[in-house]
Amino acid sequence: MSILVIAEHDNATLKASTRNTLTAALKLGSTVEVLVAGHNCQAAAQAAAVLAGVAKVKVADAASLAEGFAENLAALVVSMAAGYTHILAPATTYGKNFLPRVAALLDVAQISEISAVVDANTFIRPIYAGNALATVESSDGVKVITVRTTAFDAATDGGSAGIESVGAPADLGCTSLVGRELSVSERPELGAAKVIVSGGRGLGNGDNYQQVLAPLADKLGAALGASRAAVDAGFVPNDYQVGQTGKVVAPQLYIAIGISGAIQHLAGMKDSKVIVAINKDADAPIFQVADYGLVGDLFEVVPQLTAAL
Amino acid sequence: MSLKILVPIKRVVDYNVKVRVKADNSGVDLANVKMSMNPFDEIAVEEAVRLKEAGVAAEVVAVTCGVTACQETLRAAMAMGADRAILVETDVELQPLAVAKLLKAVCEKEQPGLVVCGKQAIDDDANQTGQMLAALQGWPQATFASKVVIADSKATVTREVDGGLETIAVTLPAVISTDLRLNEPRYATLPNIMKAKKKPLDVLAAASLGVDIAPRLATRSVNEPPKRSAGIRVGDVAQLVDKLKNEAKVI
Ligand SMILES: Cc1cc2nc3c(=O)[nH]c(=O)nc-3n(C[C@H](O)[C@H](O)[C@H](O)COP(=O)(O)OP(=O)(O)OC[C@H]3O[C@@H](n4cnc5c(N)ncnc54)[C@H](O)[C@@H]3O)c2cc1C
Secondary structure, rough: OEEEOOEEOOOOOOOOOHHHHHHHHHOOOOEEEEEEEEEEHHHHHHOOOOOOOHHEEEEEHHHHHHOOOOHHHHHHHHHHHEEEEEEEEEEEHHHHHHHHHHHHOOOEEEEEEEEEEEOOOOEEEOOOOEEEEEEEEEOOOOOEEEEEEEOOOOEEEEOOOOOHHHHHHOOOEEEEEEEEEEEEOOOOOOOOOOOEEOOOOOOOOOOHHHHHHHHHHHOOOOOOOEOOHHHHOOOHHHHEEEEOOOEEOOOOEEEEEOOOOOOOHHHHOOOOOOOEEOOOOOOOOOHOOOEEEEOOOHHHHHHHHHOHH | OOOEEEOOOOOOOOOOOOEEEEOHHHHOOOOOOOOEEEEHHHHHHHHHHHHHOOOOEEEEEEEEEEHHHHHOOOOHHHHHOOOOEEEEEOOOOOOOOHHHHHHHHHHHOOOEEEEEEOOOOOOOOOHHHHHHHHHHOOOOEEEEEEEEEEOEEEEEEEEEEEEEEEEEEEEEEEEEEEEEOOOOOOOOHHHHHHHHHHEEEEEEHHHHHHOOOOEEEEEEEEEEEOOOOEEOOOOOOOHHHHHHHHHOOOO
16 A cells, blocks of 8 residues: 655646655655646656655646646546555645545545644644644545645655656546736745745835845845735735745744734744744734844834844 | 525634633633634625625525534624525534535535635634535635636636636636635624524524534544743844844854
8 A cells, every 4th residue: 555645846846845745645654656747747757756755656647637727636636546545735725725625526534734643544733723733533544635844844855766657537627727927036935935034014015015125035045925914905915925824834034024923924934943023012922932022113123134134 | 697606604713712722632622712704704705795796696695514503603694695594503523524515415405506615714724625515516616716707607716826826717616715815804784784683594404414424533632732932032133133143043
């Protein structure tokens, strides 16, 4: 019996989330296979084959899988599910979108966003915005799992698995792509960044956000993040949002600027190694989780910090 | 148009409450805690009501699965503008797969042309039910919606994804799950709260729907997350830089 990891990729390269998911899978057993489903995705399959610990890569290459839509992808995974004890995908918008369909079609529960593996049937997952950790045991024949990427190290290269093709089921034809507006940035990806500079409502507007935070992020080689309030107010795009219902991050250094520290925000960043808070309100809850708190006006303090680095 | 929209909603601990783990580690303490409609479901109700107000939909039906007290949440949805409501009543602990199966049974009775639900409930943070319902129905889905346009038997939906935004078109019937930026839910006015008391609310016994709702996951324990040890306040930028360089060694 083996374990199946569903790779997140853009046909050419693997997303970092695939590496974290593989690490979680290797805690469950030693025979781990990776499915690369896409179109013209041989390069992504090659990248999966060299990950350390991968026993085999299965490639489903079909036009119907090009956009990664949930319906066709779930049908594919269900068609090849027999023989696997566990099926895992990252708890990113990619994995969260299609994997519950797989679980429903297999008539099993999904175990969402695990942060630890206890044994082959038992997992730990955060609930209530991470204010509690539940240990849950599954009685289903196959365990369908999404993985909190920040809770598992990234698997490294060093393998040389064989690549095998699998057929894709017929196109369900119910979904079509109208367009994508993807953020392009020279900065590191938020989910994988070592340093994150994150801004909240205290920045006041989008221009201030860029003028005050971008130079600091440049100096630190950091990714930029934001609170929900900053995204809702249109300072930055939605993919900047850190929190319970945005991205979960755990960098070496997280600098929260003009962010109050609502539980929904803390849920996305409190596993960061070092947290710095800059806020003019000495009673802001963000200071309760900050390793280093600086009370002050961000418009004075942040430029000073940028200059001092 | 004759589009009927079904809006599944959930009664959850209010988002302002910081829950506490029970001393015996069996769960979180829900005694005397304020309960509200899951915030993402408020967004779903709002979107459905707006589609009705725009003449796109004919009827909005709110549905929930759970205990008798959930009727309160259904009344709140009707005060926002849902036309009627259905409670699928049970005391059994419901997990997302069971809810999806119950909703499937409701869909068979109601034959909606569209289901709009929240992307995730803020208690179990599972983010599964809408996708599971779509799969069981053999329908397409458009999750994490920040914009919805219904025309020509299709929903064109802009989705919030990790890389930015993605717009897709799905054939109807379909399931749409809401994200935070889709709309800002209205507050129910007093007259609408009064009106909602007279709107129809049907109660169905979950057992009468003939689906297996037994939990598949057993909770072995619930624990507090590790606490972060309290940090320090620094007096100025120079001290902050010094700490980050020489103590934390992160820059
Ligand atoms: C269902 C749901 C899901 C949610 N999901 C998320 C999520 O994923 N992520 C998230 O972040 N939030 C989320 N929230 C929202 C959350 O509850 C808070 O509303 C939000 O995090 C507040 O953002 P903020 O800290 O930027 O704004 P505020 O709470 O308004 O805080 C602004 C802070 O800036 C400080 N400030 C102002 N001016 C200055 C200045 N000149 N110098 C220094 N400091 C200054 C103020 O003192 C204040 O502390 C969610 C809420 C709900 C209901």
